[in-house]
Amino acid sequence: MDFGLTETQELIRTTAREFLADRSDSSVARAVANGDTDALESLWKDIVELGWPALIISEEHGGAGLSFGDFAVLLEELGASLAPTPIVESAITSRIIERFGSNDLKSDLLPKAATGDALITPAIVERDASWDATSPTVAATKTDTGLVITGEKRFVAFAEQATHALTLVRTDKGDPALVVVPISESGGIEQIPLEHVAGTPVSSVSFNELEVPEANIVATGDDAIRTTEELIATGSVARAAQLAGLGRAVMDATVEYASNREQFGQVVGSFQAIQHHLAEMAIASKQVNHLVHSAAWSFSQDGYSVERAAKAKIAASEKISALCWNAHQCHGAIGFTWEHDLHLYTRRALAWKTDYGDSSFHKSKLADAMGL
Amino acid sequence: MRFDFTTEETDFRNQISTFLDEMLPKNWGGPAGLSDDDGWALDQRLRKELVKRGWLVMGWPKEYGGADSSPMMNTILADEMAYRRAPGLDGFGTRMLGPTLMAFGNEEQRAQHLGAIARGEVQWCQGYSEPNSGSDLASIQTSAELYGDEFVINGAKIWTSMGHRADMMFMLVRTNPDEPRHAGISLLLVDMKTPGIDVQPIVNMAGVHHFNQVIFDNVCVPKENLVGDLNDGWRVGMTILNHERSGIEFAAGARAAIEELIAYINNPDSPVHSAKSDPAVRIKLAELSTEVEAARLLCYDVTWRHGQGLEPSFEASMSKVAGTDIYQKVLEYGLEILGMYGGLEPASPQVELQGRFLKLRMLSTATTIFSGTNEIQKNIIAQRGLGLPRPPRPPGLANK
């Protein structure tokens, strides 16, 4: 075992911290939550310039070829900074296309994803709010040239910014299929923007007899289920990494507050009740961090550990949201205000704990993997 | 022992329920989606009706406009109102200031204020906390100096709930600057329209304007507005806090939320209807429901003690801790059941249950903080209830 960072990872962390401190303070998160899409797009442009969407794309397809473990280090920093960006959506869809897409699809889309010319977001969930990969209802009818897609996907992150949606559909044979659907054109597509606790764009996307070429199919049948499950697991570990960073940032801010706020002639951090809250936050934060990096480290060219991925998301979802509520408790009334940034973190944590499957979803996956 | 309600009590609960059926808007699920102004209008409408029925101050003695009814009846009213998420019960006037004036106020003060509270005509607010004095209230610094017939108040109060709606404030002020703690504090009644008072809104993390900062700049208040003796405000003001707590509203809110969730997943049209047959959901809801009942019984125990003439002290702290904890847990679980829908704000398209669980979970964050944080309540349980020693305090901070 080695819990240290590699040189590359140190570099990623330092660069990310410097950039984010300068470019993504809470005013950016607040602006984007208020619907300022310019702020979102200009931050994304800078992030693309840093090469972050290209980080885990192979060199062959215009990326940097770094590992998912390296990427997790970056995601922690992004989570800690509240940066409103579609980096997770972009990276996980790139990885899935790289692993399962046809050569044509890869050489068409991946270089564009690396340079920000394409932004691909997952579209999995439907009205039943489920992340289950086996039962999509959006219909895909086969024609001579490809598929015609009709139906509604819900909770599609950054759909307004995305050029494509990696969409789970059901073919007329009754099999699931995972397809890259272009969504930036207006014909055949309707978007309903939702108001979401994440404070970043989320929409429902309806397809009305939208034609998609055959080449855009990434997987069908059981392969589509397995591929979608990997997409969800990848997303869940990415969210867990962001949650780990977020938890650390909230813990640090709470230690800082408790070390300065005085009541009864002493800092409130001197009361054991508060010390114990903070100690629990510290334990949770470190545990989540380890589980996340263990899971991220398991991702390779050949796959990932289903168990580790599930454990990372279960722990991150449960422990980091609890950590945020604990932080509110330690802050007293000041942390209950709109003006204080604490609730921005809590909102993100609430959104991320359900994204890509909540803890009960992953508990069930884990139980399967454990042979139960 | 006896674990049911008398016929009279059950009848009363049913009456309240029928009353609320008539009074509350159709499909009422609580004020989550209501604007601040609409919420206040509903509060005022209900308060007037409560007065008409003789319920607003039913626990008060007859001579002050009450009905001398038992603490049990009073708690049933609070329970049922909170269960329906109905506004209108004025905690500051009816439950805090009223009983305090009965105990410490003089004849003029009682005559002037009790009737107006009983008739639902006046909104009071509570000016205790200050930017540097939250849990440690005895450290307040807002000063009131006596010049002739008037106190002149300078300083800042904060987190003043309803300050922007209030006609009057009862406030703790420092009247003896040489006594930095309990012994130098007095309780004053202040008209919010007095020149020099500036009410500044503070928006909370749920996006609601509920509390305020209130600045006092040479605010002159007649010396007749002192309640109790000069520099005896700590004793007077703490009586107010003791009247504040039965805690039933949290258990009631939790009970309402559980029932709402069950009805929701039982509904075949609900997008998350499949949760109904998930064994983990069944077990979790059963677990939460047990905790809610456990908290509820603590609250009724506090009420029963009141009725027996026993002054509840640490028991009220227990019910507050148990009630607020379970209230937050139930709301949090509601968000889990709602899954991705749990993340939608009340104003969003495609929202489920009007986005209420998200809003209420945000709002409920305050319940473990206000009226004495749960840490402070646990200190009280350990020290007053279990007789454990108090930890040493820095020199200069005399124990209460």
Ligand SMILES: Cc1cc2nc3c(=O)[nH]c(=O)nc-3n(C[C@H](O)[C@H](O)[C@H](O)COP(=O)(O)OP(=O)(O)OC[C@H]3O[C@@H](n4cnc5c(N)ncnc54)[C@H](O)[C@@H]3O)c2cc1C
């Ligand atoms: C929604 C809301 C409405 C409110 N309405 C009013 C109102 O109308 N009028 C009014 O006067 N006030 C009001 N308050 C203020 C409320 O009474 C205070 O927030 C509360 O007393 C805590 O004070 P604080 O927020 O300054 O936290 P602090 O006292 O600074 O506490 C910070 C943390 O330290 C802990 N702590 C402090 N002392 C100890 C100790 N001795 N041992 C262990 N832990 C300790 C606390 O538990 C908390 O976790 C309201 C607050 C809220 C959130």
